[in-house]
Amino acid sequence: MWLTRKLFEGGGVRLHSGRVEEAGGFSVQGESLFKEPEQLLPYGLMSVAEAGKQAVMLDGYCAGVAGAPDSGLQAGETRLYSAGGAEICLLNDGRVVINGQAFGPKEG
Structure with a gap:
């Protein structure tokens, strides 16, 4: 994968953690302040x-x-x-539960 190769080109990956900040959009305060860092999420999902x-x-x-x-x-x-x-919950028995309302599995 392109991202994995890119991260390893620099001689290894640096893993850190930090707290999500309140003010002005999405930022993370760790060893340094990361202002609006790109997020690694599956396609079609966005989150703050x-x-x-x-x-x-x-x-x-x-x-x-x-x-x-x-x-x-x-x-x-x-x-x-x-x-x-x-x-929204996707359950093993095929049901989808949205805000407490259950929908049965897809037929057929």
Whole structure:
């Protein structure tokens, strides 16, 4: 992958962490201040973490935000949520739960 090759060209990857800052857009304060660092996310997803969360920085790129495992999920399940309480869960039995309303698995 291009990004992996690019990161390793400089003689190794530097992994750091820092706190997401409140003021003026997305920034992370670690060893230095990263103002609006590029985020490594799957295609089609965008996110800005809440202030105070612990961000994982990889050579100046935000590789993610640390969080405890979700004990309400089973292996293979996914939960997408916002700070405002919106939530989508993809469950192993094929159901999709959106803000508490369950939709059955795709037929056929």
